[in-house]
Amino acid sequence: MQSVWALLSFGPEGWGDDIAYGVLVTVSLALVTLPLGLLIGFLVALAKQSSEASMRLAGNIYTTIFRGLPELLTLFLVFYGAQIGIQQAVRLVRPEAVVEINSFVAGMIALGVVFSSYASEVFLSAFRAIPRGQYEGGFSVGLSPRQTMRLVILPQLVRIALPGLSNLWLILLKDTALVSAVGLTDIVRQSSIAARVTKHAFMFFGVACLIYLALAIISSFGIHAIERWVGKREAQR
Amino acid sequence: MSAASDTAKIQRPPAPPRGWSRQRIMGWVFVCIWIALGAGLVTYLFSAWNPELFAKYAPSYLSGLRVTLVLVAISIILGAILSVPICYARMSKNRVLNAISYGYVYFFRGTPLLAQTFLIYYGFGSFRPQLEAVGLWGFFREAWYCAVFAFALNTAAYQAEILRGAIESVGKGQWEAASALGLSKLQTLYKVILPQALIVALRPYGNEIILMIKGSAIVAIITVYDLMGETRRAFSRTFDFQTYLWAALLYLSLVETLRHLVDWIERRITRHLHR
Numbered sequence: 001m002q003s004v005w006a007l008l009s010f011g012p013e014g015w016g017d018d019i020a021y022g023v024l025v026t027v028s029l030a031l032v033t034l035p036l037g038l039l040i041g042f043l044v045a046l047a048k049q050s051s052e053a054s055m056r057l058a059g060n061i062y063t064t065i066f067r068g069l070p071e072l073l074t075l076f077l078v079f080y081g082a083q084i085g086i087q088q089a090v091r092l093v094r095p096e097a098v099v100e101i102n103s104f105v106a107g108m109i110a111l112g113v114v115f116s117s118y119a120s121e122v123f124l125s126a127f128r129a130i131p132r133g134q135y136e137g138g139f140s141v142g143l144s145p146r147q148t149m150r151l152v153i154l155p156q157l158v159r160i161a162l163p164g165l166s167n168l169w170l171i172l173l174k175d176t177a178l179v180s181a182v183g184l185t186d187i188v189r190q191s192s193i194a195a196r197v198t199k200h201a202f203m204f205f206g207v208a209c210l211i212y213l214a215l216a217i218i219s220s221f222g223i224h225a226i227e228r229w230v231g232k233r234e235a236q237r
Numbered sequence: 238m239s240a241a242s243d244t245a246k247i248q249r250p251p252a253p254p255r256g257w258s259r260q261r262i263m264g265w266v267f268v269c270i271w272i273a274l275g276a277g278l279v280t281y282l283f284s285a286w287n288p289e290l291f292a293k294y295a296p297s298y299l300s301g302l303r304v305t306l307v308l309v310a311i312s313i314i315l316g317a318i319l320s321v322p323i324c325y326a327r328m329s330k331n332r333v334l335n336a337i338s339y340g341y342v343y344f345f346r347g348t349p350l351l352a353q354t355f356l357i358y359y360g361f362g363s364f365r366p367q368l369e370a371v372g373l374w375g376f377f378r379e380a381w382y383c384a385v386f387a388f389a390l391n392t393a394a395y396q397a398e399i400l401r402g403a404i405e406s407v408g409k410g411q412w413e414a415a416s417a418l419g420l421s422k423l424q425t426l427y428k429v430i431l432p433q434a435l436i437v438a439l440r441p442y443g444n445e446i447i448l449m450i451k452g453s454a455i456v457a458i459i460t461v462y463d464l465m466g467e468t469r470r471a472f473s474r475t476f477d478f479q480t481y482l483w484a485a486l487l488y489l490s491l492v493e494t495l496r497h498l499v500d501w502i503e504r505r506i507t508r509h510l511h512r
Contacts, residue, residue, distance in 0.1 A: 047267070054264030061271050068492040069485055070454035072465060077481055084478050170347075177349035181458055188352055195359055202360035209348040209356055216347040 007198055008207065015194040015204070022190035023211060026176050029107055029186065033172060036112040038165070041119025048120060049127045059120065066117035072178050075110040079182045082106060107179035115172050122164035126157045159230050166223040173215055187211055278482065285479045294471045294480070301467030302487060308456065308463060309449045312385055316392035323397035328404070338397070345394035351455050353391055358383040358459045384456040388449065395445055403438035404430060436506060443499030447492050454488075464488065 010016040047059035066074065079101060087099040130153060138148030180189035191208040195201035255261075326338035345353065361368065361377045368374040376382050407430050415425035457466035468484040471477075 047264070050260060050264065052258075052261045052264040054268045055260060056264075058264060058267035058271060064493070065489065068489045068496075070451040070465065070488055072454040072457070073468075073481065073485055073488060076469075077485060080472070080478060080481065174347075174349040177351040178455070180351070181455075188349070188355065192355065192359075200363060202356065202363040205352060205356040205360045209344070209352050212348040212352060213344065 004200075004203060007194075007200060007203070015190070015198070018190045018194065019187065019204075019207065019211070022185055022187040023215075025104075025184060026173075026186045027215070029104065029111070029176050029179065029184070030169075030173050033108050033111045033115060033176075034169065036108065037115030037119055037168075037172070040112065040116035042123055044116060044120035045123030045127060048124050063117045063120055066113045071110070071114050071175050072181060074114055075107065075178055075182060078110040078113075079103065079106040082109075103179060103182045103184040106182060107176070107184055111172060111175055111179075114175065115168060118168050118171075119165065122161050122168065123157065125164070126161040127153075129160050130156055162223075162227060162230060166219075166226075169223070170216055170219060173219065174212065177212070282479055282482060285477070287477075290475060290477065294467070297462075297467045297471070298464065298483065298487065301462055301464035302491075304461065305450065305453055305463040305465075308381075308384060308388065308461070309446065309453050312388035312392055313446055313449060315385070315389035316396050319389060319393035320396035320400055323393060324400040324404070327397060327401050342394045342397060345391050346398070350387070350391055350452050351458070354384060354387040354455060354459060357387045380456070380459045380461050384453075384459060384461050388453065391452075392445060392449055395448075396442070399438050399441040399445065400434075402441070403434035406437045407433045436503075436510075439503055439506070440499065443495065447495055450492060450495070451488070 006013055008014055008016050008019075010020070044059045044062055047055045048063070050056060050059075069077075083099060083101045086101065087097070090097045090099055134152055134156070135148055138152040139145075143151065176186060177188045180186050180192070183189070187208050191204040195204040198204070323338050323341060326334040327342065329335060357377070358380060361383070365374060368377055376386075411429055411433070412425060415429045416422075420428065453463060454465035456463050457469050460466070462470065464484055464487060468480050471480040
């Protein structure tokens with residue numbers, strides 16, 4: 001019977017290094033997904049608050065679909081669907097080609113679209129909280145619509161949307177656990193392997209849960225720091 | 238009177254022509270992309286239509302759908318029951334109770350549902366001798382019971398926070414007024430606070446049910462054959478991508494129905510608040 005500390009050590013016997021690699025994969029996946037999701041989410045929110053009915057309709061369809069599907073199903077749709085789609089396309093040129101899609105990229109796209117559909121709602125309600133006078137004020141001092149957006153609206157938008165977005169970040173961090181189902185070696189996957197090999201399932205999954213908790217606590221410190229920084233800029237105004 | 242309205246009608250300037258601005262063209266391009274995707278989906282499902290496949294897997298999809306609904310219903314109800322004492326502890330002035338409930342809520346909201354389910358299903362297997370000694374092994378051996386247990390604990394944490402938020406949203410003056418009228422604490426809660434709090438809580442509760450339906454897809458990984466599990470089984474046997482698309486359509490219609498139902502209930506119970 002090995003001791004718990006030997007199992008969790010970083011040596012050849014222990015699983016510490018494997019789990020640390022899983023943490024690296026989880027964190028990097030979440031960090032790569034965040035800018036993608038924020039960008040798409042912002043664009044969808046722009047579409048949803050547009051004056052054109054067709055634009056709003058297109059944005060609403062996007063949100064309805066990706067908020068309604070389970071995250072795991074979205075992941076499988078992207079993972080297998082993209083694989084089959086690209087395979088069909090490649091076979092037109094080279095019939096014998098076998099396409100293997102990267103599970104990291106599939107996870108990034110799937111989590112990105114889910115994140116963006118929620119983020120678009122957060123951005124939309126932030127847009128609605130900014131009064132019309134701010135746009136009119138921007139135009140009346142001679143700023144172009146693009147400049148108004150960048151210099152007048154965005155700084156206020158970020159401040160209003162921040163609490164909602166930090167919530168979404170914590171949800172994203174938890175959702176990354178799903179990529180273990182398509183074979184990406186994240187925290188859950190690594191602890192599953194360790195649990196199967198060593199038969200200490202409770203300990204390894206307990207460690208996995210504690211790591212997620214630690215990531216959430218670290219994130220909330222980071223979020224507080226960002227909130228203070230943004231709040232300070234507001235005070236200087 | 239009619240003459241005045243006639244002049245108003247005559248003098249009103251014509252509506253400015255709605256030109257094809259860049260935004261409008263872009264909007265229609267996006268709508269057309271969605272229409273094309275929808276049409277592509279329909280034609281794909283139509284061309285890939287396979288009566289044999291349908292006859293073989295349609296019953297298992299229906300049973301999977303039933304498993305999903307039952308799983309979500311049981312865990313939501315158990316979670317609702319469990320959330321009451323947690324919410325009480327969370328709002329009590331007792332430091333120990335407060336710390337325990339805070340820790341519980343923080344743990345279940347801070348870790349992924351998948352990791353919690355694994356911790357219970359695979360992790361409790363480590364304690365097999367102890368569980369057999371107390372006679373609980375039969376419970377934790379079954380993936381189905383483990384899933385219900387994990388989901389109920391998880392949703393209890395979320396529901397306790399919803400309940401707390403809703404109760405705290407009712408003003409302090411309501412409590413004071415009720416106690417001035419001589420109502421006891423429990424009477425105040427039932428007759429005064431909850432009717433107001435539940436209106437606030439309805440939408441979060443609806444969201445929680447939707448989140449549970451979507452989250453319940455992960456039980457497929459621990460070999461419970463819910464809708465997602467049946468889909469995975471069908472896909473692994475046929476390698477036919479339409480299996481996933483059918484599941485997507487089912488989940489989407491389920492969630493949309495529920496969302497509209499919550500909207501309707503909310504409109505109905507807040508009639509007295511609208512002018």
